[in-house]
Amino acid sequence: MARTMRGASADALADLTSILVGKLGGGADASRIGDDLFTVSSLLRSEAALRRVVTDVSVDAPAKKNLVTGLLAGKVDEVSLDLVGEAVSRRWTVSRDLADALETLSEVAVVRSAGTESGRLADELFAFGQAVNDNPGLRDALSDPSRSVEDKSALVRGLLEGKALPATITLATQSLAGTYRTVAAALATYQQVAAEVHGERVATVRVAHPLAEADRQRLADALSRQYGRPIQLNVVIDPEVIGGLRVEIGDDVIDGTVETRLADARRKLAG
Numbered sequence: 679m680a681r682t683m684r685g686a687s688a689d690a691l692a693d694l695t696s697i698l699v700g701k702l703g704g705g706a707d708a709s710r711i712g713d714d715l716f717t718v719s720s721l722l723r724s725e726a727a728l729r730r731v732v733t734d735v736s737v738d739a740p741a742k743k744n745l746v747t748g749l750l751a752g753k754v755d756e757v758s759l760d761l762v763g764e765a766v767s768r769r770w771t772v773s774r775d776l777a778d779a780l781e782t783l784s785e786v787a788v789v790r791s792a793g794t795e796s797g798r799l800a801d802e803l804f805a806f807g808q809a810v811n812d813n814p815g816l817r818d819a820l821s822d823p824s825r826s827v828e829d830k831s832a833l834v835r836g837l838l839e840g841k842a843l844p845a846t847i848t849l850a851t852q853s854l855a856g857t858y859r860t861v862a863a864a865l866a867t868y869q870q871v872a873a874e875v876h877g878e879r880v881a882t883v884r885v886a887h888p889l890a891e892a893d894r895q896r897l898a899d900a901l902s903r904q905y906g907r908p909i910q911l912n913v914v915i916d917p918e919v920i921g922g923l924r925v926e927i928g929d930d931v932i933d934g935t936v937e938t939r940l941a942d943a944r945r946k947l948a949g
Contacts, residue, residue: 684771714758789871821860
């Protein structure tokens with residue numbers, strides 16, 4: 679799921695996100711910036727010496743900016759270069775947080791490249807994640823360490839091109855990079871980012887049978903009132919759910935399944 683940063687890193691990421699949103703609001707190319715920042719985050723992960731220098735608190739911020747400018751000028755968008763310069767001038771709790779933060783900014787930029795279709799983007803990411811989970815052959819192909827990332831990316835593009843938003847395809851291929859624990863974890867994080875940009879939170883609802891539209895709406899309305907913001911429902915049909923439903927919103931779990939209620943009743947009887 680979404681990465682958690684602490685201390686100086688959390689403050690730096692919040693500041694950089696505000697700068698990014700401001701740049702995008704001013705008309706910067708969100709798709710290009712998303713690609714650039716993901717590329718730079720990958721570079722920092724692969725080049726340990728560079729990562730150490732640009733996160734070293736004993737090195738002056740101007741020197742760090744000059745270093746990344748020399749490396750990246752002409753290779754990335756000017757806005758991307760400015761963001762990276764801002765990033766290396768900040769303090770980071772641990773060295774790896776810089777690359778993680780740039781990847782998070784990349785995700786925000788790609789989501790914002792979808793514009794008013796961020797809701798559709800979240801739906802497509804969820805649908806692709808479900809396809810991966812429900813198709814063992816596809817899941818194995820995308821997790822096979824013997825296949826290159828380029829090969830896996832070609833497979834994903836073949837499945838999605840002409841059917842999904844460009845932002846969906848970008849994030850689906852980005853999920854293959856291995857920076858999250860699994861492809862499913864990456865896709866779940868991207869859904870959260872898309873929902874937040876759309877002003878929503880994501881609720882995963884596990885049920886034994888599909889919900890009627892009226893029931894979906896009642897549940898969404900109830901959760902929206904409880905959390906004080908719109909809730910996007912991702913409904914998962916789970917045969918292990920005998921009846922009722924289980925709702926997961928971030929770290930919150932509302933378990934109203936029959937199995938859980940029966941277990942509660944048994945504990946009360948035993949006590």
